[in-house]
Amino acid sequence: MNVLFPRNMPQLVKALGEPGARILAGGTDLLVRLRAQPDAKLATLVSLDRVAALRGVALEKPGTVLRIGAASTHAELLAHPLVRARLPMLAQALATLGSPPIRNMGTLGGNICTASPAGDTLPPLLVLGAELELASASGTRSLPLADFLLGPGRTALQPGEALTAVRVPLPEPSARQHFEKVGRRDALAVAVVSLAALVRTGGKGAITSASLAWGAVAPGIWRCPEAEAALVGRKLTLSALNSAARIASSRVQPISDVRASADYRRSVTGNLLLRLAAL
Amino acid sequence: MKLAFTLNGALVRVDADPDQRAVDLLRELNALDVKEGCGTGECGACSILVDGVHKLSCLLLAAQLHGRELTTAAGLGSVKNPHPIQKAFAEHGAVQCGFCTPGMTIAASALLAANPDPTRDEVRQGLSGNLCRCTGYVKIVDAVRAAARKGDGGEA
Incomplete structure (x- = not known):
């Protein structure tokens, strides 16, 4: 197997045109999978290590959108002041x-791109309305994250195409952001259930919009428009959250696996909403 | 594929298969302090510093090392001249079977470089990617706190 190290976008796009080419980003999933199950069709790995244009964070559209280079590491983003201040749920x-x-x-x-139902950044990026920038030899295109994720491990990424940037609209500072993950331990844990929430309130504290997304309870990131609708017009109180939690728990259809039972996941799916009362 | 990188201060030139794992290449180069535990990024035994950043050599390809500056536990200090973290591990009995120790000291040096005076909780979080199957965590955290108090910034 060959490993290529493009240094800029033209070189990257050219490398992805090689037959049997596949992108190697951080390697934390791909190399584990390839070792367990070598892929005979895979001839070339294209490393993003040295493509400087894929790193870094920048404000766009007079301060309303954060453009995140797709090969930025989680640690780089976690340390970034704008991510911490404006996207606390992603942090x-x-x-x-x-x-x-x-x-x-x-x-x-x-x-x-790993598109795991338990991918930790996916629920926050979905409720934030992230847009993806994709580049290939035929140009660039933009796609909402919601349309990019097709199923477990499946995305709309085409052969020869690379995810180059993630554009995240910045919620106004008054919007409430929340993320919580329940796992078997605090570190190195695949989510048992996770929840990202973006809640906006109006004049008298009434909720004007609620965006909720759960990880690890469905084949993809799970949304529940009925629970969101149940919150709109009410204040962010425990009783309002309890109604939404009952709706979410009754509609979700999780599976049992090595990490948790379906019943446990169903309870936690609703219960995680109750934490919003403390916001 | 011809590779050149710095390993614990010494320039290394080697011809390696590009898709060989870094952990395997380093051990072939006699850096036997780099251990392989799980091979899937969950135990931290193969921890190294790449340009000062804590990474896992089981999840890096040899080709990715080209041009980089690598530090393994043996590069932190020697038996004669141990790094303050290594000295603290010895003094606090933070070594049992010793298999996790090289990775633990690498993780600790990365932690102290970023946070020179971590709380116990911050030490636990900083070392959370490294497992000790002897479960000697209390003494490991003691040792890192002691090294921190001696004012060492964790410079590799």
Whole structure:
């Protein structure tokens, strides 16, 4: 197997045109999988290590959108003042992802393209309305994250295409952001259930919009419009959250696996909402 | 593939298969302080510093090492001239079977470089990617706190 190290976007796009080419970002998932199950069709790994254009964070559209280079590591983002100040729910998710060395290696783009139902950054990025920038030899295109994720391990990424950046609209500072993950331990844990929430309130504290997304309870990131609708118009109180939690728990259809039973996941799916009362 | 990198201060030139894992290449180069535990990024035994950043050599390809500056536990200090973290591990009985120790000291040096005076909880979080199957965590945390109090910034 060959490993290529493009240094800029034209070189990257060219490398991805090689037959049997595949992107190597942080390697924390791909190299484990390849070792367990070598892929005979895979001839070339294209490392993003040296493509400087894929790193870094920048404000766009007069301060309303954060453009995150897809090969930025979780640790780089966790340390970034704008991520911490304006996207606390993403920072909370990054802080629970893997372990310090995994966060030093793994990338945001890698977490997205792995498309795990338990991917820690996916629920926050979905409720924030992230848009992806994809590049190939035929140009660039933009796609909402919600349309990019097709199923467990499946995305809309085409052969020869790379995820180059993630554009995250910045919620106004008054919006409430929350992320919580329940795992078997604090570090290096695959989520048993996770929840990201973005809640906006109006004049008298009434909720004007609620965006909720759960990880690890469905084949993809799970949304529950009925629970969101149950919150709108009410104040962010325990009783309002209890109604939404009952709706979420009754509608979710999780599976039992090595990490938890379906019943436990169903309870936690609702119960995680109750934490919003403390916001 | 011809590779050149710095290993514990010495320039290394080697011809390696690009898809060989870094942990295997380093051990072939006699860096036997780099251990392989799980091989899947969950135990931290193969921890090294790459340009000062704590990474796992079981999840790096040899080709990715080209041009980098690598530090393994043996590069932190020697038996004659141990790093303050290594000295503290010895003094606090933070070594039982010793298999996790090289990775633990690498993780600790990365932690102290970023946070020179961590709380016990911060030490536990900083070492959370490293497992000790003897479960000697209390003494390991003691040792890292002691090394921190001696004012060492964790410079590798």
